[in-house]
Amino acid sequence: MADVDLKSRSDTRVGGPKDGEVRFYGVHHLALNTDDMKMTVDFYVGVLGMRLVHAMKVPPGLGTGPGNRGNPPFEEVRHYFFDMGRDGLLAFFEMPKGAKERGDRNALGAMQHVSFAVSPESQARICKRLEAAKVAYDGPMEILPGIFSIYVFDPNDIRLEFSCQPGNGEGEPCIVPQVTQTKNEALAELKTLTGDRAFLDRATSGLAD
Ligand SMILES: [Fe+2]
Structure with missing residues (x-):
């Protein structure tokens, strides 16, 4: 189902951290x-x-x-x-x-929603559990190429999302490669933000050509 070739989205950060590089682990x-x-x-x-x-x-x-x-x-x-x-x-x-x-999820500085990564099978199980508990949800719907989500509000009115990649089969999803753009794909949008060449180079330094 995923029409993105994950292998073609090369991770420019493969291998150990280079000097001065900051690494994030989720x-x-x-x-x-x-x-x-x-x-x-x-x-x-x-x-x-x-x-x-x-x-x-x-x-x-x-x-x-x-x-x-x-x-x-x-x-x-x-x-x-x-x-x-x-x-x-x-x-x-x-x-x-x-x-x-109660907070406003659309206020500046607020959290609009959080999405949990799940497998397609777990997403289906969550749907069943929500239905059994009579909790309404939206979806599944394709929110990014190859990524399907359901949305639900928890009892605190926190907006939750559960995202899966049916094209990736069962098991742990592979999220970042699925959405990583090439430099030019990202630049198409980034150029609407600014024409500052140094900024654009810096912003796309983590993307492959
Ligand atoms: Fe989301």
Whole structure:
């Protein structure tokens, strides 16, 4: 189904890191907010089948006062972690009920949505689990060439997406090569952003010709 030849999208970063090169290994943890941890566990573990791996409360002194480093401004809030695959953690803080208003996912600086990588078979299983729990979802629909997604809102009104690549078969998806453009393909869009040649060269330095 995928019409992109993955092998033709050469990764310019193959091999060990070169001098001064910064390497990213995916998401370490993504931290989201709820005001009902039990409801959240019910959804992620019970409905989606995600694994809870760590349950704790933020240590005292970090919520209010000088110890706060940007974490929720409440003392000893619950902080639970789920295994979202590829060695990444999905985390939730539990705000006191009524302490915070519901967020606007389209606000600047907000998270619009998060997409989890799944196999086609797991995506179908998630659809079945959502249907059994009477949770409405959209899709599957092709959102990028060869990539099909479903969309659903969790009980906190967080927009979730589950993306798979049917053309890639079962098992772990191969996401970045699927969407990586050539220099010229990217430049077609980037030139609408600026005509600054140095910027355009810099922005496309990680792409093959
Ligand atoms: Fe998305």
